[in-house]
Amino acid sequence: MPEKIAVIGSGSWATALVKIFSESGNKVSWLVRNKKQADYIVTNKRNPRYLSQAELDLTFIQPTTQPADALLQANWVIFAVPAAYVQTTVQQLKNEWMQQAQIIVSIKGFVPGTGKIPGQYITDTLHLSNDYIVLSGPCHAEEIALHKYTYVTLSGQDESKLIQLQKNITSPYIKTILNNDAVGVEYVAILKNIIAIANGIADSLQYGDNFKAVLTSNAMREVQQIVNKVAPQQRDFFDSVYFGDLLATAYSDFSRNRTLGKLVGRGIQVRKALQMMEMVTEGYYASKELHSILQSPRLNVPVINSVYRILHAHANPYYEMKLLEQQLQ
Amino acid sequence: MPEKIAVIGSGSWATALVKIFSESGNKVSWLVRNKKQADYIVTNKRNPRYLSQAELDLTFIQPTTQPADALLQANWVIFAVPAAYVQTTVQQLKNEWMQQAQIIVSIKGFVPGTGKIPGQYITDTLHLSNDYIVLSGPCHAEEIALHKYTYVTLSGQDESKLIQLQKNITSPYIKTILNNDAVGVEYVAILKNIIAIANGIADSLQYGDNFKAVLTSNAMREVQQIVNKVAPQQRDFFDSVYFGDLLATAYSDFSRNRTLGKLVGRGIQVRKALQMMEMVTEGYYASKELHSILQSPRLNVPVINSVYRILHAHANPYYEMKLLEQQLQ
Structure with a gap:
């Protein structure tokens, strides 16, 4: 059964993730910053500013500016904003929109002024289970847009969840490997x-x-x-x-x-x-x-x-x- | 007391080693391939073909084509020929010219057709103690010529010998570190x-x-x-x-x-x-x-x-x- 995946973030890396999960046949609700951007994506099948070389299949993608719309009913919620925006992003979110979902973090950087890594900060602040999954590289988003062969690593404590997530990534140029060390x-x-x-x-x-x-x-x-x-x-x-x-x-x-x-x-x-x-x-x-x-x-x-x-x-x-x-x- | 060091080899790396040891005040006898090359070095204070950008101080350097001249009375004998020439080089040498010397190997590559690493091959073939020292990088010879700051590692079992060799390297842009793992x-x-x-x-x-x-x-x-x-x-x-x-x-x-x-x-x-x-x-x-x-x-x-x-x-x-x-x- 196709999964519903929410992607939070509208930079290059978030765009690459939207591309991967949508072309793997999952429904992706994509929380972007403003209506203009959401409209552009729907009309042009591209992100206007970041990774705009990547064409997106809108059959599977629902851009939105409403956090609740993006998150409710999502099985997986992927945080892919720059570290500098984690705090303002989390402020807009509510725990009850994500209680059923598995949190995935794909952010590089400490959350400014907190000394915390993103996964820790997000799950602490939103009172979610800290058993989050980290999705990481080595990946340059630009190479994903070009379908260059890329390894993506999924890290977390619960192997069965990692395997489940792995099954939702079927792009032929992506290989996923598993790891137990999110932090x-x-x-x-x-x-x-x-x-x-x-x-x-x-x-x-x-x-x-x-x-x-x-x-x-x-x-x-x-x-x-x-x-x-x-x-x-x-x-x-x-x-x-x-x-x-x-x-x-x-x-x-x-x-x-x-x-x-x-x-x-x-x-x-x-x-x-x-x-x-x-x-x-x-x-x-x-x-x-x-x-x-x-x-x-x-x-x-x-x-x-x-x-x-x-x-x-x-x-x-x-x-x-x-x-x-x-x-x- | 300044040491007498023999360097065998006339490529870029051998030239860099001659430069380092001679400018550190050691007497260097340099075994090169032919008389024309030896004469060129004496006249022009440079190696004609390799690393010719490096000026050499001939006060301390004695180029020669005679193995016995180069090796007799040397406290240290450095092998710095390409791996492909180790066999022909060793054929010209005699054990008795090097019995008093400590062997130093600075060669990258197996000795062709033998499955042996150079230090092993040289000491086995010449019936010398296999307690040789390896002198290694990371070093590009070209950066030595430019006096770029470089770490040189001396590896061997006998720490006192490593320390002794270390004292003979005093170029201000070279730092030597010691290691016990020549092989x-x-x-x-x-x-x-x-x-x-x-x-x-x-x-x-x-x-x-x-x-x-x-x-x-x-x-x-x-x-x-x-x-x-x-x-x-x-x-x-x-x-x-x-x-x-x-x-x-x-x-x-x-x-x-x-x-x-x-x-x-x-x-x-x-x-x-x-x-x-x-x-x-x-x-x-x-x-x-x-x-x-x-x-x-x-x-x-x-x-x-x-x-x-x-x-x-x-x-x-x-x-x-x-x-x-x-x-x-």
Whole structure:
């Protein structure tokens, strides 16, 4: 039986998810921001601003601006808004619209000012079961639009639910794999952006691949330490859901976070650099939130600390990198 | 007291090592291939063909074509020839020229037709102690020429010798770190080239970053499995000597091995593709040697096996990748 799936969010990634679930034959109710956008989608079978190269099959998609319409009767509710909008999104929602549904979270970034990962924040705030599922990459939405072969990982405690969700994804270019570590996966998806910023800073300060390979491998170990501390459980960081995701972002020349690092590394003030970025740069906020989380378990994480000092405490990128030259192993 | 160091090899990497050790104030006797090359170096203070951008300080460097001249009285003998030339190089050498010296190996690749890693082959053939030191990256020689900050790892069983060698490296842009796993480091340096070939094949078959991140993380796990099998000992693959080196090659767009993969992925015959490459492509030979080594411990290494079949058993790259789409996790 086809399922009813609600997707909350209207960016590139939400659009990619709507595409995947609708073309798999599920009914998708899609909660978008405004009526103009909803009308455009119905008329043009595309999202006007994000991932507009992807054609959508409106037979299976119902865009709406009314949260209750989107959520009532949905078996699955997918949160796919940018982390910066999680709070305002959740404020519009009511617990009773989602009591029967399984929550799925596909958001990269801490919820600003809370020190919480999105799944935790959403389920806590809406008083829902915290047995949520995380849907994650490594995936660039643009490649989904092009039907490039992509692995999607579903993470959660309840394997039977993961299997049920897996059955609702039948796009031929998508392979789903299952994992039991929703919290760890959310953390890695956040922390990788800080590594990308560190690499961008090193780029602008003329470090070569030799050093960046060392910087990245050290940073990867820092990520492991942090995740094992905040969410202790057995995990293999070489699984593609962790490592592939880290690789696709942290070592990619093209990520927004790396670009922010490059700007800051060139000596541009952080505030100015953020203004120059057209989209939200998650790593900037992640670095700040993480700093408060890391106050009590004092870990040896020099790369993460260095990025924090550069972005949030006016430290000089040149001297911070000189310091890292001596600290990294 | 300055040490006497012999460097065997006249490619880019050997030149980078001559530069590092000579500018650190050691006397370097440099065994090069022919008199013309030796004369050119003396006259022009550069290697004519490889890494010629690096200026060399001839006060400390003695180029020679006579093995005995180079090796007698050397405290350290560094082998830095391409793997393909290890056998012919060793044939010219005598055990008695090196009995007092510590052997250092800085070669990436199996010794063709032997299934042996270079350190093992050299010490076995010359009846030397097999307690050799491996000197490794992540390092591109070109970045050494530019004085880009670089970590060099010294691996071996005898820590006091590693510390002694470390003291002979004082270039301000080089940091040395120590490691106790010479054999594992040699293996990783070889296997990473096979991953680079796999990524090149995926490039030409139009796979995107989503899939290549999964391909690479799976391949990294295969490398771990193999190394843990052939050289069992405790090691952290996220150490920069393993992981940084893997990263700098396996995921770089610019490696020779990746280029070979791209050519083959485009449907060019392997023999033709090899001819098109101007330099030796280690991964091609590594794939073949590894296949015979892996006959007895049957490991689950689909990426490594796939590259073998494509390069050495006429398998079709397109179908091999389709198979991997289903096998990777």
